[in-house]
Amino acid sequence: MQVYRSSRPRLLRQSVFVSSLGPVCRRHASFLRPLDWVKGKLASGIKETQSPEEVQAAKEQAKKQGTSNVFEDVVTVKPPALPRAKKVKQIAKSRLPPKQLPNSHKYSTANFKISHRKLNMLGRQIAGKPIDYAILQMQFSEKRASTRIMNMLATARDHAGRYKRLQEGKLVVAEAWVTKGKRPPTRIEPRGRGHYGTRTHPNSKLTVVLKEGKTIEEQKAAARKKKLDRIVSAALQREDKPIRNPSPTWGW
Incomplete structure (x- = not known):
């Protein structure tokens, strides 16, 4: 404690704090209520939760004073009732069947240097064939573009x-067609005796559409069944088919 020594006596001001115990010094008032001191020092920025009754009373008081929230005074307007016809349309629209899953896949190669007539031969070779059989055909083909077509078919299947x-396992090359690409500028081809010709390098691409169909085994089984159904004979085991162009029993 520091002691001030001066010829003139100095008066110390003491602020008075009124409490239940009477007037005491402010610096000693914090020791009488330690919880208030902790709240003031540590939790000064935290607001205590209020009960719903207190919140409603505060709202009513703010409304009387004219300081209420603008968004709380907005009156919600219900949408007008729709006529019966529109209600029926909305119900019918909500009951529509779900979207069907895709049943085909389209894929094509990029334009590469080949004639459309040469590429059309490979397109005819794989059209209508199962995807595995078409890849096998391109694998053992001697055409220069067969490798590119084989890779394209494998990617389309994947x-x-x-x-x-x-x-x-059930994919089939349902459609296959060839499209011409952009033709590059014509080049000059020198000839004998001062003549020259023109040479073009055409581009084209192959497009396929894959769909689910019958495998090779299913196609063979269907063909065999069709051949057996066409047999009509009068053997010991008769087929359940009508006789075509029956002759009259009594011809005399």
Whole structure:
């Protein structure tokens, strides 16, 4: 404690704090209520939760004073009732069947240097064939573009099973067609005796559409059944088919 020594006596001001115990010094008032001191020092920025009754009373008081929240005074307006016809349309629209899953996958190669007539031969070779059989045909083909077509078919089969959820074992090359690409500028081909000709390098691409169909075994079984159904004979085991162009029993 510091002691001030001066010729003139100095008066110390003491602020008075009124409490239940009477007037005491302010610096000693914090020891009488330690919880209030902790709240003031540590939790000064935290607001205590209020009960719903207190919140409602505060709102009513703010409304009387004219300081209420603008968004709380907004009156919600219900939408007008729709006529019966529109209600029926909305119900019918909500009851529509779900969207059907895709049943085909389209894929094509990029334009590469080949004639459309040469590429059309490979397109005819794989059209209508199962995807595995078409890949096998391109694997053993002697054409220069067969390798590129084989890779394209393998990629199309993978994409159809991954993105379209189609069964890879039942995919069939339903359609295959060839499209011409952009023709590059014509080049000069020198000839004998001062003559020259023109040479073009055409581009084309092949497009296929894969769909689910019958495998090779199913096609063979269907063909065999069709041949057996066409047999009509009068053997010991008779077929359940009508006789065609029956002759009259009594011809005399």
